[in-house]
Amino acid sequence: MAEIELRGITKIFDKKVRAVNDVSLTIADEEFMVLLGPSGCGKTTLMRMIAGLEYPEAGRVVIGDRDVTDLPPRKRDISMVFQSYAVFPHLTVFDNIAFGLKMQKVNKAEIRRRTEEAAGLVQLSPYLDRYSAQLSGGQRQRVAVARAIVMEPSVLLMDEPLSNLDALLRLNFRAELKRLVADLKTTTIYVTHDQIEAMSLGDRIAVMREGQIVQCGTPMEVYEHPATEFVGGFLGSPPMNFLRVRLETVDGQPRAMLGDHGLPAPATLVDHGSRDVLLGIRAENIEAIPLEGGAAHDGLVSQTLVVELLGSQMLVTGEIGDQQIKVLVRADAPIRAGDALLLRPEADKLRWFDAESGRSIAGSATG
Numbered sequence: 414m415a416e417i418e419l420r421g422i423t424k425i426f427d428k429k430v431r432a433v434n435d436v437s438l439t440i441a442d443e444e445f446m447v448l449l450g451p452s453g454c455g456k457t458t459l460m461r462m463i464a465g466l467e468y469p470e471a472g473r474v475v476i477g478d479r480d481v482t483d484l485p486p487r488k489r490d491i492s493m494v495f496q497s498y499a500v501f502p503h504l505t506v507f508d509n510i511a512f513g514l515k516m517q518k519v520n521k522a523e524i525r526r527r528t529e530e531a532a533g534l535v536q537l538s539p540y541l542d543r544y545s546a547q548l549s550g551g552q553r554q555r556v557a558v559a560r561a562i563v564m565e566p567s568v569l570l571m572d573e574p575l576s577n578l579d580a581l582l583r584l585n586f587r588a589e590l591k592r593l594v595a596d597l598k599t600t601t602i603y604v605t606h607d608q609i610e611a612m613s614l615g616d617r618i619a620v621m622r623e624g625q626i627v628q629c630g631t632p633m634e635v636y637e638h639p640a641t642e643f644v645g646g647f648l649g650s651p652p653m654n655f656l657r658v659r660l661e662t663v664d665g666q667p668r669a670m671l672g673d674h675g676l677p678a679p680a681t682l683v684d685h686g687s688r689d690v691l692l693g694i695r696a697e698n699i700e701a702i703p704l705e706g707g708a709a710h711d712g713l714v715s716q717t718l719v720v721e722l723l724g725s726q727m728l729v730t731g732e733i734g735d736q737q738i739k740v741l742v743r744a745d746a747p748i749r750a751g752d753a754l755l756l757r758p759e760a761d762k763l764r765w766f767d768a769e770s771g772r773s774i775a776g777s778a779t780g
């Protein structure tokens with residue numbers, strides 16, 4: 414049981430690469446925190462500093478009520494699971510899981526009890542006597558997880574533990590891991606570049622980019638209210654749509670215009686006169702209606718470029734002027750390439766971003 418506090422952590426490699434840049438983050442006791450971001454953004458480096466495998470150029474790492482910045486890994490009461498799970502092939506499953514306990518010279522009876530319990534948690538009980546070389550990739554990864562949890566650490570660190578598994582195994586193991594960690598109640602930091610994994614597992618997600626945390630919040634918060642264009646684009650499949658629109662007052666009403674068509678906009682955004690902003694809207698929050706001439710509703714008009722059947726839904730890629738938009742509709746929607754569509758985004762799902770910085774500038778049209 415431990416809270417983790419990162420205070421202004423910086424890591425510079427070779428005197429110039431700022432792999433982690435002034436990161437501050439508090440992870441609550443028993444929380445499952447996901448570090449999410451593209452390859453190279455500094456996730457592993459941040460994790461290794463928490464573990465004590467790298468030393469920060471600046472900042473402090475506090476676990477529980479101890480400043481552990483100057484302590485070696487073995488004195489930090491943490492366990493780690495890595496992408497390359499480094500299970501010893503010439504040892505049995507039992508000996509692999511028990512390895513850390515033996516190093517700590519725990520007595521034999523307790524080693525047996527704890528190893529069997531950990532193996533049970535990851536459903537490896539029938540395989541305890543098997544050599545790890547004889548296991549599947551998924552089973553080997555379970556060994557790595559069991560080896561970490563058997564130590565009963567205050568903090569569990571996992572760096573892309575599922576990324577070497579094939580898609581189906583990953584899906585199953587993700588669900589198991591979620592249940593397991595919820596039962597253990599160990600403070601967990603989990604690194605991934607996979608936004609679905611992050612959404613599925615995290616109590617909170619810290620989205621990283623170029624060595625910094627861009628946004629930290631619950632999965633719903635970061636998905637629904639991205640702080641920047643980057644976050645909106647990184648989470649979700651397809652990514653959030655971003656359309657460059659012009660804010661202006663039309664017939665006394667604040668409007669976001671794209672060509673001849675437009676949507677109601679928050680009055681506060683138009684207070685300072687006309688300007689270009691980015692309108693963010695997710696593909697699943699847009700109603701697409703075949704356009705039958707005439708009536709000028711609120712909405713945007715797009716020409717359908719491609720329709721792709723995804724199984725339960727259909728993904729429509731349309732063009733509005735020189736910009737593209739993606740819309741998710743029912744699989745049986747009567748939409749074909751070439752069709753003109755009236756697109757009506759849900760008013761409370763509209764998000765607004767500064768056109769230059771990409772930062773969020775306001776909430777929905779209603780609030």
Ligand SMILES: Nc1ncnc2c1ncn2[C@@H]1O[C@H](COP(=O)(O)OP(=O)(O)O)[C@@H](O)[C@H]1O
Pocket residue numbers: 426427430431432450451452453454455456457458459
């Ligand atoms: N030991 C190292 N020496 C030099 N540069 C490194 C080292 N480890 C990581 N880096 C650099 O630091 C940045 C962050 O890397 P990393 O933390 O591994 O990112 P991620 O885990 O998010 O993919 C990258 O630019 C990477 O090349």
Ligand SMILES: [Mg+2]
Pocket residue numbers: 456457458
């Ligand atoms: Mg990494």
